[in-house]
Amino acid sequence: MSVPTGTVALFATCINDMLFPDTPKAVLRLLERLGCTVDFPLQQTCCGQMFTNTGYFTEAMPSVRNFVDTFGAYEWVVGPSGSCIGSVRDQHPMLAKRLGDPGLQREVDAIVAKTLDLSEFLVDVLGVTDVGAYFPHTVTYHSTCHSLRVTKVGDRPYQLLKAVAGLTLIDLPNADQCCGFGGTFSVKNPDTSVAMGTDKMRAVLDTGAEYLVAGDNSCLLHIGGLLSRNKSGVTPIHLAEILARTEDDYLVQADGATTKSGGAR
Amino acid sequence: MSPERTETVQDTTVVHERRTPAPPPVTLIGMPKFPKNAKKELANSQLRTNLRHATTTIRNKRVKVVQELPHWEDLRLAGEAIKNRTLRHLDTYLLQLEASLTANGAIVHWANDAAEANQIVIDITRSKGADEVVKVKSMATQEIDLNEALEEAGIAAWETDLAELIVQLGHDRPSHILVPAIHRNRSEVREIFLEEMGRYGTPPPEGLTDDPAMLAGAARVHLRNKFLRAKVAVSGANFAIADSGTLVVVESEGNGRMCLTLPDTLISIVGIEKTLPTFADLEVFMQLLPRSSTAERMNPYTSMWSGVREGDGPQEVHVVLVDNGRTKVLADQVGRQALRCIRCSACLNICPVYERVGGHAYGSVYPGPIGAILTPQLRGTASEIDQSLPYASSLCGACFEVCPVRINIPEVLVHLRNRVVEEHHGPSAWGMGMKVGGWVMGKGNRFGMLEKGAELFGAVWPGDKVGPIPGPASAWLGARDLKKPPTETFRDWWVKREKAKRSGDSGQKDA
Structure with missing residues (x-):
């Protein structure tokens, strides 16, 4: 394992910051446990994806500029989201180029090279797959399209999950199929989105897993919303929250509730 | 549905008997946008079952045959490169194609749009004294709605591909590029044949069942007369090779071969982007196309013809080179990659929305992911349906992965969404929301203020989740619960932790 000397910037992502604070807390705890120095620059906001992918390029530009201003000075930028990291790496260069601002383009290109999804940072930079986590539950993993096809995290999340003590991982059928979230697609095409999500939910239920784990809380917001509405009893959870837990947590909370996150997403 | 149609011309009522089954009319104006159409289709259990079965089968088969080729990614890159080169120098290759075709004895026509292309076919057919044509399955002729233009001119166009025949006899429109009747099952096909076949030619045999072999047999007998008596055939082309003046049609049933060889006159409608520079380029596409479309190593029938051969096959060969919006697409630096499409339909079969x-x-004639990027470019984005097509995708990216010519469909979708936004400036709730949101996300303290609102909501909202609420929120809440915002954002928690750290407290207990 090789811990970087510089400070790692935590890019929480707007949705996690506001709706899923347990996830960035888990990232922080995990990275500090592994010896990293982590900072959360308060100027951070959003990757701008919801604007870009809805066609509002002009409206996405403040987010792009703010991203380079906020994170430009750090050695690494790490976020718990294949989708938001993918947006920074895939769409920020396109937006900067369209704007015809070579200065911004250079800044964006420089930041793209050091912006990583949590699973990439753990496996590629720190060089760990066993992060010392303990999670005595049955889980199934949803790969999420942008983790898979934009950020291309590959099998890193599987490597990390397989090294978690106590965890039983069950393969999700049709794992590479979209859950139907798709950002604003979920409200612009709600019926199709729900139809896709229902099929994903069925696949999740077929596994019999207690937890549905993913590297993106946005997809979990959607699938979790369906799981909750249908009283499925399956809890959505971010990969980081599993990796952050150690045996000590369970010792401390031996007869209390062992899970902090839960309910509707 | 009645095969007759009444037209009123001035004061005289003329009864003009339709020659072919009437399909549902296509009217862009007033056509509901995609989400509304989708809602209706999603409720069709038969359609859902057919599509799930058909697309799952074909995409699993595709994976197998693609894995057999270790150099598949190289083939994709080659396909992309050849098409890019062709499009970059399309003017040169088109003139070369015209010269080669002409030297081979073919007659080349140029059509700016659908109306011009259709008129050329009408004029040629009339000049042969024919009142009917047999057709090879062709997306270009669907695009220009040739069958209806011929019908108006009193010429019957007979589809001879089995699935196109089912669609035509069913007064229907195709719903898939490769498998036009994918939305029908065999018992529906039997019903259509029993109801309609006899009205338009040889009726089905007594005791027709829904056995696929028997249904195919009925179609074969029905079509035989049409093949044998037709003087004119109409085809499209998968490829038009500039250096040799060769047209190529790739098919599965042999009906195409019949149309291409039996009638005396052959008219091929070819989109200008179908051009390939050299005959050698075909080797790449003959590996890419069958594996991507039917998931076969090689398709059963590949027909190639280079002009006229005396005493062999059609003695008059016409080629109509159609633009119909393609040069407009070519002018768009991001959107032009859609012109690389070879109509394999792999993107439809993999698409979770299409499925x-x-x-x-x-x-649109072109459905699925490729339709969502091609149609709004060809037709423009004036209508509601065309404005909604770029949004008919969750941007999952599976289509890009399977595309044999590497069209980055998600990239073009996002590009076209931007075009729709830029072109339609009228005030809208979305536009306002995005404008405010864009400003909020420009600075951390602005977003922090918004988060205060979320915290407040979380503090006052009873229960641990937001359930169904009527009104605009039902787009999300209709079927999905929403997690209640927590009373403390990560930002606020972090600020507290840092403050505690500075004041000497360990601040670790909540981490």
């Missing part, structure tokens, strides 16, 4: 809503929801 659930089917082809008709797209209101």
Whole structure:
């Protein structure tokens, strides 16, 4: 394992910051446990994806500029989201180029090279797959399209999950199929989105897993919303929250509730 | 549905008997947008079952045959490169194609749009004294709605591909590029044949069942007369090779071969982007196309013809080179990659949206992911349906992965969404929301203020989740609960932790 000397910037992502604070807390705890120095620059906001992918390029530009201003000075930028990291790496260069601002383009290109999804940072930079986590539950993993096809995290999340003590991982059928979230697609095409999500939910239920784990809380917001509405009893959870837990947590909370996150997403 | 149609011309009522089954009319104005069409189709259990079965089968088969080729990614890159080169120098290759075809004895026509292309076919057919044509399955002729233009001119166009025949006899429109009747099952096909076949030619045999072999047999007998008596055939082309003046049609049933060889006159409608520079380029596409479309190593029938051969095959060969919006697409630096499309339909078969809503929801000859990027470019984005097509995708990116010519469909979708936004400036709730949101996300303290609102909501909202609420929120809440915002954002928690750290407290207990 090789811990970087510089400070790692935590890019929480707007949705996690506001709706899923347990996830960035888990990232922080995990990275500090592994010896990293982590900072959360308060100027951070959003990757701008919801604007870009809805066609509002002009409206996405403040987010792009703010991203380079906020994170430009750090050695690494790490976020718990294949989708938001993918947006920074895939769409920020396109937006900067369209704007015809070579200065911004250079800044964006420089930041793209050091912006990583949590699973990439753990496996590629720190060089760990066993992060010392303990999670005595049955889980199934949803790969999420942008983790898979934009950020291309590959099998890193599987490597990390397989090294978690106590965890039983069950393969999700049709794992590479979209859950139907798709950002604003979920409200612009709600019926199709729900139809896709229902099929994903069925696949999740077929596994019999207690937890549905993913590297993106946005997809979990959607699938979790369906799981909750249908009283499925399956809890959505971010990969980081599993990796952050150690045996000590369970010792401390031996007869209390062992899970902090839960309910509707 | 009645095969007759009444037309009123001035004061005289003329009864003009339709020669072919009437399909549902296509009217862009007033066509509902994609989400509305999709909602209707999603409720069709038969359609859902057919599509799930058909697309799952074909995409699993595709993976197998693609894995057999270790150099598949190289083939994709080659396909992309050849098409890019062709499009970059399309003017040169088109003139070369015209010269080669002419030297081979073919007659080349140029058509700016659908109306011009259709008129050329009408004029040639009339000049042969024919009142009917047999057709090879062709997307270009669907695009220009040739059958209806011929019908108006009193010429019957007979589809001879089995699935196109089912669609035609069913007074229907195709819902898939490769499998036009994918939305029908065999018992529906039997019903259509029993009801309609006899009205338009040889009726089906007594005791027709829904056995696929028997249904195919009925179609074969029905079509035989039409093949034998037709003087004119109409085809498209998968490829038009500039250096040799060769047209290529790739098919599975042999009906194409019959049309291409039996009638005396052959008219091929070819989109200008179908051009390939050299005959050698074909080797790349003959590996890419069958594996991507039917998931076969090689398709059963590949027909190639280079002009006229005396005493062999058609003695008059016409080629109509059609633009119909393609040069407009070519002018768009991001959107032009859609012109690389070889109509394999792999993107339809992999698309989770297409799999659930089917082809008709797209209101376009080209459905699925490729339709969502090609149609709004060819037709423009004036209508509601065309404005909604770029949004008919969750941007999952599976289509890009399977595309044999590497069209980055998600990239073009996002590009076209931007075009729709830029072109339609009228005030809208979305526009306002995005404007405010864009400003908020420009600075951390602005977003922090918004988060205060979320915290407040979380503090006052009873219960641990937001359930169904009527009104605009039902787009999300209709079927999905929403997690209640927590009373403390990560930002606030972090600020507290840092403050505690500075004041000497360990601040670790909540981490």
